[in-house]
Amino acid sequence: MAMTGVLRPGHIQLKVLDLDESVEFYSNVLGLTETGRDAQGRVYFKAWDERDHHSVILRQADSAGIDFFAFKVDSCATLDKLEKDLNAYGVATRRIPAGELLETGERVRFTLPTGHDIELYSKKSEVGNGMSDVNPEAWTAAAEKGIAPIRLDHCLLYGPDIEKAQAIFTDVLGFYLVEHIALDDSQDLAIWLSCSIKAHDIAFVRHPEPGKLHHVSFLLESWEKVLRAADIMSMNRVSIDIGPTRHGVTRGTTIYAFDPNGNRFETFCGGYQCYPDNKPTKWTMDEVGAAVFYHDRKLNDRFLTVVS
Amino acid sequence: MAMTGVLRPGHIQLKVLDLDESVEFYSNVLGLTETGRDAQGRVYFKAWDERDHHSVILRQADSAGIDFFAFKVDSCATLDKLEKDLNAYGVATRRIPAGELLETGERVRFTLPTGHDIELYSKKSEVGNGMSDVNPEAWTAAAEKGIAPIRLDHCLLYGPDIEKAQAIFTDVLGFYLVEHIALDDSQDLAIWLSCSIKAHDIAFVRHPEPGKLHHVSFLLESWEKVLRAADIMSMNRVSIDIGPTRHGVTRGTTIYAFDPNGNRFETFCGGYQCYPDNKPTKWTMDEVGAAVFYHDRKLNDRFLTVVS
């Protein structure tokens, strides 16, 4: 969590082309837990070890992609303060009423220069992780249903003006830069930002078209769980983009794959612990391959071009 | 890091009976990197992936145990503010001048009701982790020298009045309670406190004698590294207290073992990510065994009695 009171990535709303097929995928292949459906037909999910009501919302749409990505903050007071700080910084916001998302309080939404809608909120019903809060076991059967990530980890967004997005996250919301790929001395191709001790809570790649999703990432516990995820993808004929492999950036291990709609998702493990007093790690364009895919040390064609 | 600006455990000073034997142990068996020696004869170490000058200081003494445990804060301003906050809370502090520890700025020290000296500081020279901050590799040879933990993780301290220590950490320093073992309805046997998203940055067990160290803990990357640590302990005839096993509390995997002086240390992996909005997990005395050693579900004799 950031010193501003921003806690963590709280939810992402994804657009899907075929809701039924997608629900099947997110439930049984990715292994999220369905927690509700609303009057609009949206379907809500949480990862098994998350305690709040949901972290992924699927909405039927004519194209794949992302509607919005949200961060939970620690209190209503923080929500109010950050809204004022955003406005003072020149970022327009609007309030989404409590209940517009199931079991979720009022949200403050703003649009980044990259074209993405970001939300802050402070209230969501705690439904627990399926284990008692008195004398719990170490895990439950839900930890082995499908890929079964522990939690929503981060997302990587593609759009223009990423330095302006970075400024909002660092100057107003209390994030800090952990790693970056420098296009040249004056600008970055990509930036990884943290509001905690995770190597990234959100990341951006410079891209001409605004508002695009490169991937949403889910956390796994171990490299062996990454192998298990790849096996389950194969069994279910999920299209794997790349992996299992390691990123140079964050050192995390990873698989990129596509949901049935073409939304890329990541099953991610690791990433070093970092703190805002650490000097950011810089990657140069001659080593961009190693930055992204550490083992192969070269990008595949899809990394910079395929987004949803 | 806490919203107050407390970042992380920064260093521990340990008392050792035979400095040479201990330096050999911490260097070649535990696999820390020696970074300096001072005029008092103290020897400084860091874990390989830490970036600041040191996290462990060994001091020759007549008994084993802990001199002090310190947290880094994000700025001088935070250091000043927290000192004032502590004083306002009724906690006396004193300043240790910059340079008293090598490469370290001024420290604010205070004594907990449990009898332990805790320090805050904001400056320590960044010496890096042995890898370039431009286009780094994933790890270095230092990651395989001895047990080679990634970093100092936390410590568990034994003493009286742990609720008063808890109050200082939560009310003043911005920590929050993650798990606790309830002796009865009115008081806890043990508390685990976090200033970050780690399952613990410091922990306490109620104990009649003040100022005792149960263990200092070092972070490993994987359960397989825990096995490797146990192997290296065996090869070097290190006295293992228990493990490899899992804790119920934090769900982390662990080995407890003893340095040549009888100071218990832990090689620890995992622990779930937690946030201050999570409801604390409570353990009751009938399940204290599972809380501490999840697999055996019973305490060994040493857990509550052997401290240094």
Added chain:
Amino acid sequence: MAMTGVLRPGHIQLKVLDLDESVEFYSNVLGLTETGRDAQGRVYFKAWDERDHHSVILRQADSAGIDFFAFKVDSCATLDKLEKDLNAYGVATRRIPAGELLETGERVRFTLPTGHDIELYSKKSEVGNGMSDVNPEAWTAAAEKGIAPIRLDHCLLYGPDIEKAQAIFTDVLGFYLVEHIALDDSQDLAIWLSCSIKAHDIAFVRHPEPGKLHHVSFLLESWEKVLRAADIMSMNRVSIDIGPTRHGVTRGTTIYAFDPNGNRFETFCGGYQCYPDNKPTKWTMDEVGAAVFYHDRKLNDRFLTVVS
């Protein structure tokens, strides 16, 4: 498999005190697959990746322990030859008719000087591992039902005259000695014998009382699966004897635990590949602790005394 045509451990018949409770345990906690019940009331199980009809048979009895342990041989001709070889070596045999065990051909049974009944057989119905033999997947849901060992691996038997048992296995059946613990220059405390490239297919410990079972061992794929097994044991309140840990002998990783009847079982991973041209590894009594439990380097009280 041995050059004599002895292939592998094929089945063990265990005595259990409460059949229903035991079936529940072997099915849902250990995670074997029930494959049949016979007219005597015996219940048959296989590990998920085994292809023959069964490897574990439970029989209700007044005491726990082992009825017999069997090896599959490659053909009827081998079965006939080995029976003649056993008889020529002075070992009496008797034929158990085909069908006495479900889906199993004729068995040749003999009693070791240690008091254990050993069987050879060449026919058992192949039921497969639940995956197609054309274009199979990597594993099935059965691989995650309970502890879910891959296969029956070996057993460790306690009794007198282990050198005479060793002679039968090595001189007649084509096994070879892989490791041994020497009591003194003239006799062994324990011997590990292989008929393959596994570090052991059967093992013996010298013990005054004949015909006792120390443990039956089941194979796991990885150290992470050993952790998962320990977690599942804890969740199901299985009594763990020791582990997770490593053996010095074979270097395998292990948990010893008890079924509801007091029969010890092992969930085992690894063990080096060995061949009959390798010099056996010898352990001396001053290092017997490290031989058995490599990390602790000392025996627990139960290892030499608790058998069924």
Added chain:
Amino acid sequence: MAMTGVLRPGHIQLKVLDLDESVEFYSNVLGLTETGRDAQGRVYFKAWDERDHHSVILRQADSAGIDFFAFKVDSCATLDKLEKDLNAYGVATRRIPAGELLETGERVRFTLPTGHDIELYSKKSEVGNGMSDVNPEAWTAAAEKGIAPIRLDHCLLYGPDIEKAQAIFTDVLGFYLVEHIALDDSQDLAIWLSCSIKAHDIAFVRHPEPGKLHHVSFLLESWEKVLRAADIMSMNRVSIDIGPTRHGVTRGTTIYAFDPNGNRFETFCGGYQCYPDNKPTKWTMDEVGAAVFYHDRKLNDRFLTVVS
């Protein structure tokens, strides 16, 4: 080991273009132990846990590729018998005198219809694995020098007439077919053969040009060691062909990479235990992708075309 007395893959002689560069690679990146050099300038290596004098021999040559692949047999009598059996089967053999390879007895060499030279031998000096044969530790520092495979595992050879090679291995040498990819009802694209309980000791792919090497494979202990191998490859700018991934065939985990000469090698882990009574697994051409690379379910261009 086979019932014929064929024990295991014993050595491979590889052709390299630059001996010094190759020695550096095999010593410090792959992490084999150099054990000798002979008068011809050949350099000998063993994997750390192998006990015989060598398993890899490098010979400076004008092109990359394989000179010969050898199997150790259990005795001189077996060597003589198998030579006679080969001759009786119509396979010409010739004797290479003892000492032609360092520390190695007489070898029986024959050429397969695929164009590869295969050798049998029964004697090679046992030099041990660097650990005592009395009260050994679990591993040594050599286990972490470079990639540090445990042992030579198998090789995959490309050439014509693979069914004739299969016949020699199964009819004469006692191997059995474990898996195969069927080109059509009458012939196979690829075959995997075992003389033990390993999923393969040698394998062949049908290919018009005789005598080609697809890869030589080295065994690792765990999927985490596979990750470590990939990291070390990246650090040393080794060209990775594919991986870390899993094979459908054998279910083993794998990386294919190239030595500095273009000889492909594999770092391999796992593969199920198999026995000659198991029904072979068949793959059809529509699933050849999954057979070879289970996660991607498609071949890369290099698999069928790049050999040395």
